[in-house]
Amino acid sequence: MRSDTAPAIRLEDYSPAPYTIKAVALDMQLAPKATQVHARLTIRRLTDTLPGTPLVLDGGGLELTSLSVNGAAIPVESYTVTPDKLELLSPPSEPFELEIGTRIDPDANTQLEGLYRSSGTYCTQCEAEGFRRITYFLDRPDVLAVYTTRIEARKSEAPILLGNGNPVESGPVPDKPERHFAIWHDPHPKPSYLFAMVAGDLAHVADSFTTRSGRNVDLKIYVEHGREDKCDWAMDSLKRSMRWDEEVFGCEYDLDVFNIVAVSDFNMGAMENKGLNIFNDKYVLADQDTATDQDYANIEAVIAHEYFHNWTGNRITCRDWFQLCLKEGLTVFRDQEFSSDMRSRAVKRISDVRLLKSHQFPEDAGPLAHPVRPRKYTEINNFYTATVYEKGAEVVRMLKTLVGAEGFKAGTDLYFQRHDGEATTIEAFLASFAEVSGQDLSHFALWYEQAGTPLVEVESSYDATAQSLTLKISQEIAPLPGQADSKPAVIPIRFGLIGSDGADMAFENVEGAEVRQDCLILSQRRQTVRFSGVSERPALSLLRGFSAPVKLHAPEKDQDLAFRAAHDSDPFNRWQASQTLATQSLLRLVRAAEAGEELVADSVVLDVFGSILSDGSLDPAFRALSLQLPGEADLAREIGKNVDPTAVLKARDALRAALGSTHMDLLRAALSQRESGPFDPGAEAAGKRALANQALAYFAASGASDAALIVNDLFDRADNMTDRLAALTLLVHGDLPGAQAALEAFRNRHETSSLALDKWFMVQATAPLSSTLKTVRDLAGHRLFDENNPNRVRSLVHAFATGNPSQFGRPDGAGFSFVADHVLALDARNPQVAARLLTCFRSWRAYEAQRSSHAEAALQRISEAENLSRDSRDIVDRCLQ
Numbered sequence: 054m055r056s057d058t059a060p061a062i063r064l065e066d067y068s069p070a071p072y073t074i075k076a077v078a079l080d081m082q083l084a085p086k087a088t089q090v091h092a093r094l095t096i097r098r099l100t101d102t103l104p105g106t107p108l109v110l111d112g113g114g115l116e117l118t119s120l121s122v123n124g125a126a127i128p129v130e131s132y133t134v135t136p137d138k139l140e141l142l143s144p145p146s147e148p149f150e151l152e153i154g155t156r157i158d159p160d161a162n163t164q165l166e167g168l169y170r171s172s173g174t175y176c177t178q179c180e181a182e183g184f185r186r187i188t189y190f191l192d193r194p195d196v197l198a199v200y201t202t203r204i205e206a207r208k209s210e211a212p213i214l215l216g217n218g219n220p221v222e223s224g225p226v227p228d229k230p231e232r233h234f235a236i237w238h239d240p241h242p243k244p245s246y247l248f249a250m251v252a253g254d255l256a257h258v259a260d261s262f263t264t265r266s267g268r269n270v271d272l273k274i275y276v277e278h279g280r281e282d283k284c285d286w287a288m289d290s291l292k293r294s295m296r297w298d299e300e301v302f303g304c305e306y307d308l309d310v311f312n313i314v315a316v317s318d319f320n321m322g323a324m325e326n327k328g329l330n331i332f333n334d335k336y337v338l339a340d341q342d343t344a345t346d347q348d349y350a351n352i353e354a355v356i357a358h359e360y361f362h363n364w365t366g367n368r369i370t371c372r373d374w375f376q377l378c379l380k381e382g383l384t385v386f387r388d389q390e391f392s393s394d395m396r397s398r399a400v401k402r403i404s405d406v407r408l409l410k411s412h413q414f415p416e417d418a419g420p421l422a423h424p425v426r427p428r429k430y431t432e433i434n435n436f437y438t439a440t441v442y443e444k445g446a447e448v449v450r451m452l453k454t455l456v457g458a459e460g461f462k463a464g465t466d467l468y469f470q471r472h473d474g475e476a477t478t479i480e481a482f483l484a485s486f487a488e489v490s491g492q493d494l495s496h497f498a499l500w501y502e503q504a505g506t507p508l509v510e511v512e513s514s515y516d517a518t519a520q521s522l523t524l525k526i527s528q529e530i531a532p533l534p535g536q537a538d539s540k541p542a543v544i545p546i547r548f549g550l551i552g553s554d555g556a557d558m559a560f561e562n563v564e565g566a567e568v569r570q571d572c573l574i575l576s577q578r579r580q581t582v583r584f585s586g587v588s589e590r591p592a593l594s595l596l597r598g599f600s601a602p603v604k605l606h607a608p609e610k611d612q613d614l615a616f617r618a619a620h621d622s623d624p625f626n627r628w629q630a631s632q633t634l635a636t637q638s639l640l641r642l643v644r645a646a647e648a649g650e651e652l653v654a655d656s657v658v659l660d661v662f663g664s665i666l667s668d669g670s671l672d673p674a675f676r677a678l679s680l681q682l683p684g685e686a687d688l689a690r691e692i693g694k695n696v697d698p699t700a701v702l703k704a705r706d707a708l709r710a711a712l713g714s715t716h717m718d719l720l721r722a723a724l725s726q727r728e729s730g731p732f733d734p735g736a737e738a739a740g741k742r743a744l745a746n747q748a749l750a751y752f753a754a755s756g757a758s759d760a761a762l763i764v765n766d767l768f769d770r771a772d773n774m775t776d777r778l779a780a781l782t783l784l785v786h787g788d789l790p791g792a793q794a795a796l797e798a799f800r801n802r803h804e805t806s807s808l809a810l811d812k813w814f815m816v817q818a819t820a821p822l823s824s825t826l827k828t829v830r831d832l833a834g835h836r837l838f839d840e841n842n843p844n845r846v847r848s849l850v851h852a853f854a855t856g857n858p859s860q861f862g863r864p865d866g867a868g869f870s871f872v873a874d875h876v877l878a879l880d881a882r883n884p885q886v887a888a889r890l891l892t893c894f895r896s897w898r899a900y901e902a903q904r905s906s907h908a909e910a911a912l913q914r915i916s917e918a919e920n921l922s923r924d925s926r927d928i929v930d931r932c933l934q
């Protein structure tokens with residue numbers, strides 16, 4: 054039996070709701086198994102709506118306990134109700150008050166949408182469609198209401214009661230000495246997905262912030278008792294975010310309080326509910342002993358991201374869920390810019406592009422590809438994707454390139470001013486920039502409409518006599534499900550022509566494409582671009598700063614890449630040149646591994662990496678990134694089809710070992726420079742740790758006789774999580790002596806820190822060893838594994854599926870089968886997390902025949918399961934399509 058396939062919802066079918074809700078007064082009587090919610094909704098018929106038009110409210114598994122209109126109970130024949138829908142057949146034509154009583158069971162809510170309990174704390178998650186699991190409502194983002202929330206609970210169970218907006222009143226409940234209440238009022242009209250409440254026994258840390266117009270804002274971060282000392286970094290990040298948004302975007306905070314609550318059971322990273330952000334605790338809690346440098350950077354970015362939503366998402370929200378990128382793409386762009394200003398811009402850009410290529414490019418090339426603004430969905434939860442977020446941010450970045458920094462600032466100013474308080478669209482967003490810049494952005498808008506990553510191919514030729522450089526450029530998107538043809542897009546290609554002295558050369562004139570400063574604007578399927586007045590054959594540096602989310606193929610000799618890896622004035626392209634060089638070399642090694650030949654690394658790669666390792670003039674964080682080889686998944690993506698993950702792993706291992714043994718002396722020198730002294734989570738100190746640990750990784754790969762000893766020593770001596778985890782990973786992934794003892798020591802040390810324990814699971818799940826599948830199976834039955842905690846599931850099963858290509862893609866199919874088992878088990882409890890896990894099969898067709906048939910069988914088994922959720926049904930159908 055198949056579960057029913059839900060009907061697709063289409064952008065072209067959008068129409069406003071016939072009624073709107075102007076005010077919401079909620080009274081929530083909390084109890085673990087039977088919470089009573091009383092909602093009083095002030096409803097108004099739109100002028101275009103005929104009197105007597107039925108009012109249909111969304112529900113999600115609700116039990117109706119009372120219903121009245123304007124204070125009077127209504128007869129049963131004038132409405133219909135199911136757990137998922139409440140319909141008033143003939144509502145009043147004048148504005149009216151609808152009162153709805155519902156009863157819900159927070160304890161039984163394992164899907165973590167709506168109201169649920171996490172470690173005894175009541176909390177909510179309403180984006181995208183969770184509010185309908187609290188009360189019947191017009192649960193869509195274009196219905197903006199002012200909310201007043203009264204929360205009542207047992208004082209012993211929930212001494213802290215939090216809602217959106219500002220606190221109004223609190224105190225004991227008359228005649229019920231064991232209960233107390235709090236009332237919160239949010240004066241800013243908002244969609245229901247931004248509703249939140251939290252009640253529990255929580256500790257907090259407090260600080261304050263004065264906005265530029267003098268508003269004093271009380272800042273609080275709520276956590277479980279005993280974790281207050283892990284909030285300093287998050288609070289510091291929040292204050293820096295608030296100041297930065299005023300300085301850079303002119304956006305000021307607008308309430309008297311800003312609260313953050315960290316909970317341990319959370320489906321997403323964090324949620325920007327108005328004035329009450331709720332966070333997965335991994336993006337709040339940090340200290341030297343339990344958080345890595347990457348964790349610190351992530352906390353800074355996610356705190357900023359959610360805070361920045363106050364303007365891009367909350368004050369100006371989405372008209373419908375197709376416009377999700379309106380808030381997410383723009384807000385990711387904003388948090389990337391914030392992190393760039395806090396840290397090294399080049400390093401941040403490289404990290405972001407690595408993420409884009411590893412997550413979004415495969416999505417955009419397979420069965421789950423969709424435009425940045427999708428045109429249809431069956432389950433909106435499945436569209437919180439790398440395409441909407443990361444590619445959405447790249448589109449905003451291109452927009453800034455096209456209209457220039459000043460035009461971009463003027464455009465965002467106009468957008469904020471014109472649409473404040475509205476639920477709007479991508480068209481309205483683009484119109485602001487078109488207006489201030491005078492540019493026609495209609496062709497550019499294709500980036501929101503078209504799926505797939507454009508492949509830009511460039512052939513260059515230099516004519517020494519004419520002193521001219523000719524580029525033949527084409528752009529193409531391979532056919533995708535539902536998109537046979539593609540149209541050429543506007544693609545800004547920042548570039549430089551590098552002379553033999555390593556400096557950028559001047560040129561006289563360009564024909565065949567528009568050039569704005571250092572940027573070539575492509576817009577046609579094929580273009581021939583001619584530069585004149587070019588005095589010598591240049592090394593061509595294209596797509597500087599990764600100015601567009603495209604795949605660039607511009608054939609380049611290893612020696613030219615090596616030259617650019619040393620001389621390109623654009624740090625991103627300097628990094629890219631060394632990566633491309635390593636990729637070309639690794640692909641040759643993969644072919645050798647598949648042919649059973651000896652694996653010999655290219656000397657030019659070894660030389661370039663040696664130069665980076667020994668160049669003390671470069672930023673350590675940049676050197677660490679430049680020394681990282683492309684990942685196994687990156688190589689699989691380059692290979693594209695008939696992928697054999699075992700050959701990919703062998704090739705990568707061979708190059709790592711060659712790098713280690715060739716540069717043994719440089720590596721030993723780098724290891725001896727490891728700094729001691731008090732821990733500093735800042736970017737500079739983190740960069741030094743990253744470089745030292747990258748050097749250690751190559752040293753361990755060299756097979757040096759004292760490698761295990763040195764790694765074990767670092768593990769024992771490490772005074773911070775970054776170094777300890779780096780050493781543990783090398784021990785476990787290299788199957789080195791001492792690995793088991795280190796795992797045990799790590800577990801004992803961190804037994805009470807669930808975030809650190811997640812790392813313990815993850816290290817084992819990502820070990821590229823043939824024994825790993827058995828280990829992972831055993832860990833799934835471990836007393837510390839909790840199948841209801843999304844972070845723990847992600848740290849084991851998801852990490853195995855996405856972070857261990859050779860073992861997930863075992864030739865016998867057992868890796869696929871293991872993950873399929875977990876998808877099915879999870880689906881009944883938490884469909885959102887199950888569907889997310891299922892997306893790890895998205896590139897199954899790229900495997901060689903044996904593996905792809907095993908993957909297909911695993912997908913078929915999921916597809917044939919009874920009662921599959923709508924979330925998982927949607928993904929599996931698209932994967933098999």
Ligand SMILES: [Zn+2]
Binds near residue numbers: 358362
């Ligand atoms: Zn967001």
